[in-house]
Amino acid sequence: MRMVFGLVLLAGIALAGGAVYMAKNYIGQYQAALAAERAERDKIVPTIPVYVSDRVLKYGEALKTEDVRTVDWPVTAIPEGAFTADNPLFAEGQQDPRFVLRAMEKDEAILKVKVTEPGEEAGLTSRLARGMRAFALRVDVASGVSGFLRPGDRVDVYWTGRVDKSLDASVGEVTKLIEPAVQLIAIDQSATSDLSGASVAQTVTVSVAPEQVAKLAQAQSTGRLSLSLVGAGDDTVAGAIEIDQRSLLGIEKRAAAVQAPKEKTCSIRTRRGAEVVSIPIPCTN
DSSP states (O other), rough: OHHHHHHHHHHHHHHHHHHHHHHHHHHHHHHHHHHHHHHHHHOOOEEEEEESSSBBBOTOOOGGGGEEEEEEGGGGGGGTTTSSSOOOOSSOOOOOHHHHHOOOOOTTTTTTGGGOTTOHHHHHHHGTTTTTTTEEEETTTTTTTGGGGOOOEEEEEEEEEEEEEOOOOSEEEEEEEEEEEEEEEETTTTTOOOOOOOOOOOOOEEOOOOOHHHHHHHHHHHHHEEEEEEEETTTOOOOOOOOEEEHHHHOOOOOOOOOOOOOOOOOEEEEEETTTEEEEOOOOO
């Protein structure tokens, strides 16, 4: 009887120990899962809805509600000028549409600089900054960089012509950089950068200040203009550049020969009979 009681006691102790061990493992796993969930929760960044394009949008298109949607955007990474609940893209009661100023890909954030104000047309006037003017330059396949120019590019403008002799006695044509890094806003009658392949333009429109308009107008009427494309990431400032035929060919300008002054002579005329004779005398003055 005592043996049976001892076996039952041992079995109870074993079962109790197993239960404690299993409970300890369960509690450990629960605590580990809880810690992992807390760690993941700490990684979550607060977000707010931001308007993005729901399809590819091209320059000049009217923006409609079905063309956009909202996505959750991290608060710490919202682009400047994005449309949110505090700055809605379509205000309540707004009837006038917005137009696309810059081509946008699908799921691209819609920014204030990429669309017009309600009711404003997507013309060249919307691309001009305060104090700037649009001015058209005549180009051809050579002066227009073989047709690879696009709205938004920057170009250096060079003038080639002959300087008036009243301004400069040098002979030959001169090429000079007159306007560096001028921004293009239109090619022919197109202000969109969505152009496929090279297109040989007849005119390009640039955004310049009023005094630059006068300079370019004078240059265009007195010589030939050539454009040089500036790289997209190039922030260097071009200095004064001027080349004439002498510097191009390496010809040094010759100094004018200095002639020795002629000796001054004085004389008097006298008559000897029927003959008039000239007699040299020292000059008194």
